Amino acid sequence: MRSQFWGLYVREILRTFRNPFVLLITVVQPFMWLAFFGSSFGNVSPIYLKGLFGTTNYIEFLLPGVLSTSMLSVGMFGSMSTIQDKRFGFMKRILITPTSKEIIFLSKALGSATRGLVQIPVMVVAAVAFGVSFGLSPLEWAAWIAGLFCLAIGFSSLFLAVTAPSTDWQTPGVVSNFITMPLMFASASLFSSSQFPAWMQAISDVNPITFSALLGRSFVLGRPIPWEYLGYLGIFAVGMLAIGYYVSARWLRVE
Amino acid sequence: MTDPPAIELRGLSKRYGTGDGSVLALDRVNLSIAKGTVFGLLGPNGAGKTTLIKVLTGISEITDGEGSVAGFDIRRQSLEVRARIGWVAAEVILDDDFSGWENLWLQAKLQSLTGWEDRAHQLLDYFSLADRAQDKVGHYSTGMRKKLEIALALLHQPSVIFMDEPTIGLDVGTRRMLWDIVTGIHREFGVTVLLTTHYIEEADALCDRVAIIDEGRIIAEGSPSELKARVKADLVELETSDGVDVRALSDLPGVQEVRSQGNEWVVRVASSEEFLPRLFARVPTDHIRRISVEKPSLETVFLDLTGRRIGQDEPMRDVRKFYMQMRRARQ
Numbered sequence A: 001m002r003s004q005f006w007g008l009y010v011r012e013i014l015r016t017f018r019n020p021f022v023l024l025i026t027v028v029q030p031f032m033w034l035a036f037f038g039s040s041f042g043n044v045s046p047i048y049l050k051g052l053f054g055t056t057n058y059i060e061f062l063l064p065g066v067l068s069t070s071m072l073s074v075g076m077f078g079s080m081s082t083i084q085d086k087r088f089g090f091m092k093r094i095l096i097t098p099t100s101k102e103i104i105f106l107s108k109a110l111g112s113a114t115r116g117l118v119q120i121p122v123m124v125v126a127a128v129a130f131g132v133s134f135g136l137s138p139l140e141w142a143a144w145i146a147g148l149f150c151l152a153i154g155f156s157s158l159f160l161a162v163t164a165p166s167t168d169w170q171t172p173g174v175v176s177n178f179i180t181m182p183l184m185f186a187s188a189s190l191f192s193s194s195q196f197p198a199w200m201q202a203i204s205d206v207n208p209i210t211f212s213a214l215l216g217r218s219f220v221l222g223r224p225i226p227w228e229y230l231g232y233l234g235i236f237a238v239g240m241l242a243i244g245y246y247v248s249a250r251w252l253r254v255e
Numbered sequence B: 001m002t003d004p005p006a007i008e009l010r011g012l013s014k015r016y017g018t019g020d021g022s023v024l025a026l027d028r029v030n031l032s033i034a035k036g037t038v039f040g041l042l043g044p045n046g047a048g049k050t051t052l053i054k055v056l057t058g059i060s061e062i063t064d065g066e067g068s069v070a071g072f073d074i075r076r077q078s079l080e081v082r083a084r085i086g087w088v089a090a091e092v093i094l095d096d097d098f099s100g101w102e103n104l105w106l107q108a109k110l111q112s113l114t115g116w117e118d119r120a121h122q123l124l125d126y127f128s129l130a131d132r133a134q135d136k137v138g139h140y141s142t143g144m145r146k147k148l149e150i151a152l153a154l155l156h157q158p159s160v161i162f163m164d165e166p167t168i169g170l171d172v173g174t175r176r177m178l179w180d181i182v183t184g185i186h187r188e189f190g191v192t193v194l195l196t197t198h199y200i201e202e203a204d205a206l207c208d209r210v211a212i213i214d215e216g217r218i219i220a221e222g223s224p225s226e227l228k229a230r231v232k233a234d235l236v237e238l239e240t241s242d243g244v245d246v247r248a249l250s251d252l253p254g255v256q257e258v259r260s261q262g263n264e265w266v267v268r269v270a271s272s273e274e275f276l277p278r279l280f281a282r283v284p285t286d287h288i289r290r291i292s293v294e295k296p297s298l299e300t301v302f303l304d305l306t307g308r309r310i311g312q313d314e315p316m317r318d319v320r321k322f323y324m325q326m327r328r329a330r331q
């Protein structure tokens, strides 16, 4: 079982990082996010910024949020690799060995969460390039990363649960997009949720992206740290992992 | 005491879907395949060949009946079955971003093998792939890909190998090579091979035993020579001009059966040499547009049993299907 997990996990990782195009996008994308979003407030007066975001450097505010939404896209990407494997028959090759469906699920979920983790150093370096300075203690770094990892595991599991039972190649994509949009915008990742209308705030208040963004922001901006958010993210990860595991074990199909 | 069979199926049925639109792809199949056989499943498109492989390998669930592979129940002991089988897909499924060696590595991990490297080297040597083992599989030729796929299937020393249309879309030279490989691995590695095909010559040349499958049912089974002996007749096919009814021929001596599809007739006769002069005496030759005589072959066995040919309008369809699969597999 360990051997099967390892084989599939390594395949997930190698497959991503051997592809120079994927690698390039992984590195360039965070810069683009920060450059475009960060610059959109470039001409706003510092006082106004301070009032809106609690910092004069919007990128400082943005970074934890963008990292959190990245974990969402990483989760979607992971389920796309499952669709590919089904489509090109490789899933059959795996299933005709004594590999259980649970193992396939776990390797995919962890593989895509790992891909998500790789974005963290890239993004942090990008932020430094845009003038953000980090004064985090090692414990705070660890907590921030752990929160993001939980988020990545949670979303990867969620999208895999959507993909596993499906045998056509479009439904999972459409469903994933449908989930992604509201989760991304009804969260505190890009703006402060205090300016949202009540219904969006309601979504944002239970949205794990919000918890991860606020947790990260408290570290970067040196605000009081809401440690309980880390617990919430942990529960989200474990819950989604359980759902994905169960759904894959029962309903992962290739036709 | 005789060995238990490598594959044993009793009343096995598979239905895709439910209700009106459902398809009965396998209809109460009974089959017993002895260990060490090269067994061919011969049938036209849509007969249920691939479906049979899918249910035996656990990719698809059976609807009814029972089956065992390598002594294990396909429904209840799927993991045990899957540790003992190899699979060669019609469309060649490999990880194109990985090298040949890495594909073997992954297969070894999935089969939880230890100390597999020696055998992997052996297989690479056997299939003359050793010097290309580090190259990306995406850069292999079709023949090399097929060989690597067979090496993957053999890596964990399975007792049964399933090959779905192993030579579909291959040129004649590569097809011969593959026949040699199948015979070779059967001899060298002692595996039971279940292959599907709709090439008559392939079933005839390669298989110890053949089951003919049509519309989900096994309609005949035996060694190629047994099957051919069963026909004990020549088939005369003729196409007549409109309005000619050759049914009256059935009272000629030596005629066993007359079947028609419009203006096309199949006449089953004990001896075509004796029949033809009698035919021409009865039907004016200008009423006969085309005539052909066929001596017993697996094709005539099928024709005899179903009134159809296995490979009607085949070549084109074959090539198209193959390239479609290749495109999908390579993208």
Ligand SMILES: Nc1ncnc2c1ncn2[C@@H]1O[C@H](COP(=O)(O)OP(=O)(O)OP(=O)(O)O)[C@@H](O)[C@H]1O
Residues within 6 Å of the ligand: A255, B016, B017, B023, B024, B025, B043, B044, B045, B046, B047, B048, B049, B050, B051, B052, B198
């Ligand atoms: N996933 C599926 N869902 C519904 N019907 C299917 C499915 N797969 C196969 N069938 C149907 O089952 C029947 C048998 O198909 P199968 O693929 O087993 O035929 P085959 O003998 O392998 O044919 P070919 O020579 O074309 O490969 C066909 O009528 C086919 O349309």
Ligand SMILES: [Mg+2]
Residues within 6 Å of the ligand: B049, B050, B051, B164
């Ligand atoms: Mg088929």
